[in-house]
Amino acid sequence: xxxxxxxxxxxxxxxxxxxxxxxxxxxxxxxxxxxxxxxxxxxxxxxxxxxxxxxxxxxxxxxxxxxxxxxxxxxxxxxxxxxxxxxxxxxxxxxxxxxxxxxxxxxxxxxxxxxxxxxxxxxxxxxxxxxxxxxxxxxxxxxxxxxxxxxxxxxxxxxxxxxxxxxxxxxxxxxxxxxxxxxxxxxxxxxxxxxxxxxxxxxxxxxxxxxxxxxxxxxxxxxxxxxxxxxxxx
Amino acid sequence: xxxxxxxxxxxxxxxxxxxxxxxxxxxxxxxxxxxxxxxxxxxxxxxxxxxxxxxxxxxxxxxxxxxxxxxxxxxxxxxxxxxxxxxxxxxxxxxxxxxxxxxxxxxxxxxxxxxxxxxxxxxxxxxxxxxxxxxxxxxxxxxxxxxxxxxxxxxxxxxxxxxxxxxxxxxxxxxxxxxxxxxxxxxxxxxxxxxxxxxxxxxxxxxxxxxxxxxxxxxxxxxxxxxxxxxxxxxxxxxxxxxxxxxxxxxxxxxxxxxxxxxxxxxxxxxxxxxxxxxxxxxxxxxxxxxxxxxxxxxxxxxxxxxxxxxxxxxxxxxxxxxxxxxxxxxxxxxxxxxxxxxxxxxxxxxxxxxxxxxxxxxxxxxxxxxxxxxxxxxx
Numbered sequence: 001x002x003x004x005x006x007x008x009x010x011x012x013x014x015x016x017x018x019x020x021x022x023x024x025x026x027x028x029x030x031x032x033x034x035x036x037x038x039x040x041x042x043x044x045x046x047x048x049x050x051x052x053x054x055x056x057x058x059x060x061x062x063x064x065x066x067x068x069x070x071x072x073x074x075x076x077x078x079x080x081x082x083x084x085x086x087x088x089x090x091x092x093x094x095x096x097x098x099x100x101x102x103x104x105x106x107x108x109x110x111x112x113x114x115x116x117x118x119x120x121x122x123x124x125x126x127x128x129x130x131x132x133x134x135x136x137x138x139x140x141x142x143x144x145x146x147x148x149x150x151x152x153x154x155x156x157x158x159x160x161x162x163x164x165x166x167x168x169x170x171x172x173x174x175x176x177x178x179x180x181x182x183x184x185x186x187x188x189x190x191x192x193x194x195x196x197x198x199x200x201x202x203x204x205x206x207x208x209x210x211x212x213x214x215x216x217x218x219x220x221x222x223x224x225x226x227x228x229x230x231x232x233x234x
Numbered sequence: 235x236x237x238x239x240x241x242x243x244x245x246x247x248x249x250x251x252x253x254x255x256x257x258x259x260x261x262x263x264x265x266x267x268x269x270x271x272x273x274x275x276x277x278x279x280x281x282x283x284x285x286x287x288x289x290x291x292x293x294x295x296x297x298x299x300x301x302x303x304x305x306x307x308x309x310x311x312x313x314x315x316x317x318x319x320x321x322x323x324x325x326x327x328x329x330x331x332x333x334x335x336x337x338x339x340x341x342x343x344x345x346x347x348x349x350x351x352x353x354x355x356x357x358x359x360x361x362x363x364x365x366x367x368x369x370x371x372x373x374x375x376x377x378x379x380x381x382x383x384x385x386x387x388x389x390x391x392x393x394x395x396x397x398x399x400x401x402x403x404x405x406x407x408x409x410x411x412x413x414x415x416x417x418x419x420x421x422x423x424x425x426x427x428x429x430x431x432x433x434x435x436x437x438x439x440x441x442x443x444x445x446x447x448x449x450x451x452x453x454x455x456x457x458x459x460x461x462x463x464x465x466x467x468x469x470x471x472x473x474x475x476x477x478x479x480x481x482x483x484x485x486x487x488x489x490x491x492x493x494x495x496x497x498x499x500x501x502x503x504x505x506x507x508x509x510x511x512x513x514x515x516x517x518x519x520x521x522x523x524x525x526x527x528x529x530x531x532x533x534x535x536x537x538x539x540x541x542x543x544x545x546x547x548x549x550x551x552x553x554x555x556x557x558x559x560x561x562x563x564x565x566x567x568x569x570x571x572x573x574x575x576x577x578x579x580x581x582x583x584x585x586x587x588x589x590x591x592x593x594x595x596x597x598x599x600x601x602x603x604x605x606x607x608x609x610x611x612x613x614x
Binding site: 010011012044047067068070072073074076078081091093094116117118119120121122123127128129130132133134160161162163166196197198 | 235236238255256261263264265266267268274275276298299356403407408409411413414417418419420422465467469471472521522523524525526528529532533558561562564
């Protein structure tokens with residue numbers, strides 16, 4: 001077993017779960033369907049091809065920089081049409097996530113090679129959001145995604161310079177991962193059964209929100225929390 | 235191995251509002267912790283698609299319409315003037331139903347003639363596909379003898395160039411979907427910027443003649459001025475799958491390149507006329523993966539009294555291209571850059587210096603080298 005690290009960062013990304021019709025939302029972290037789709041695209045699989053091997057991989061995500069919500073108002077109209085079709089597409093702007101994907105070593109190696117030289121262009125949830133150049137963080141001999149994401153030597157904190165300067169001296173990074181067998185978790189319906197346009201279907205999975213990871217931020221600012229100041233004084 | 239052609243541009247816009255949100259303000263995004271101007275991917279693609287008609291023959295482009303039955307029937311009448319128009323409509327409707335489209339009779343007012351059947355949504359068909367289907371139907375007496383496969387074959391091969399680049403979705407039958415071969419990023423300002431308000435007044439000419447003071451109306455328009463970074467990439471192999479002809483791929487890539495350079499969304503341009511061209515256009519041909527240089531601007535560019543924004547942006551872009559090569563060994567197979575003279579020396583690292591025209595000419599050789607001639611089918 002080994003683990004592949006990916007780095008989802010850049011101006012825009014969008015990870016929809018259960019999002020249909022005119023308001024296309026984004027989740028707060030990369031979805032399993034988004035990651036599986038990206039890996040399938042890297043391997044050059046068509047939408048009709050089977051993805052059960054990729055669905056079986058364990059994934060975990062660490063929110064290194066939460067980003068902000070961006071709502072893009074989108075109109076579409078054909079020549080001669082009276083009315084436009086409206087939609088509102090949500091993106092995360094300025095966000096950064098460390099993604100850990102673990103599975104059987106042979107498959108992880110194949111995926112790491114494919115992501116570096118993909119058959120189809122890769123994107124962060126939506127076609128207009130290309131992956132960054134340093135997308136691949138490497139492959140490590142460790143099978144537990146949580147252990148990997150707690151180790152800043154393996155998966156360094158991706159926050160950018162401006163964010164570090166504005167943030168506090170230490171932060172807690174949200175971390176979530178697929179539940180282990182028998183474990184309880186939040187139910188998320190983002191496991192693709194197939195990407196075939198005629199048979200798009202999703203199963204659910206259990207996601208565990210783990211204890212956040214503390215990261216020290218020497219570049220950050222001391223923030224006087226008025227609440228704690230008041231508590232101390234009284 | 236897949237071949238990708240990456241397109242990069244730095245493009246400075248004077249105060250304008252080419253792409254606005256529902257509040258009328260120019261679109262923006264946060265990147266590197268600061269707000270910047272943004273032009274959405276879909277607005278850029280729509281502008282390119284609109285400009286295609288100046289560079290490509292209509293026969294190579296698609297028609298987006300609900301009136302697919304009428305479209306085919308008219309073409310049948312052009313091919314064979316003896317065809318009865320009702321027979322043509324009947325045959326076209328049968329063929330479209332066979333292909334998997336749901337066509338229904340549109341509602342008409344009392345006393346009006348019934349209208350030909352239409353699809354429930356816009357269908358993007360290549361003009362060439364319409365021709366081939368009309369040709370087939372003119373020479374087929376009994377349309378019911380055709381199989382679903384026969385009709386889908388016509389509508390799902392040799393796609394129009396715009397359909398092949400930007401893709402197609404068919405709600406009734408996903409088998410007719412086309413995967414886009416071009417990926418276009420939202421254009422993003424290289425520096426922090428906020429919208430500005432233009433307060434305006436309009437004078438009533440009649441009142442002015444009466445020497446009355448005061449305006450006939452007042453209002454505000456929001457506007458923004460930025461140097462934008464634009465990025466797009468074409469997957470040449472996917473484009474070949476969609477088009478099926480090497481010569482068509484050449485024309486598609488060249489039309490894409492030309493419109494990438496020249497076309498901008500037209501929002502509020504009657505008010506602002508910010509018809510500028512990019513100061514730098516760079517192309518990188520790659521065989522490993524597409525690479526965007528947007529992170530050159532994660533740290534926003536800050537102009538100062540000595541160095542202007544365009545120069546600093548070009549320097550940052552060139553240094554990102556170098557960093558990508560040094561850090562990841564991602565050396566493009568070919569790279570060219572067309573830059574205005576004052577930026578040429580800064581832009582050197584982006585590729586060999588050419589004019590925009592030469593850059594577009596060079597793309598022919600790229601496509602011809604990638605797609606072996608034995609793959610050529612249906613060449614005209």
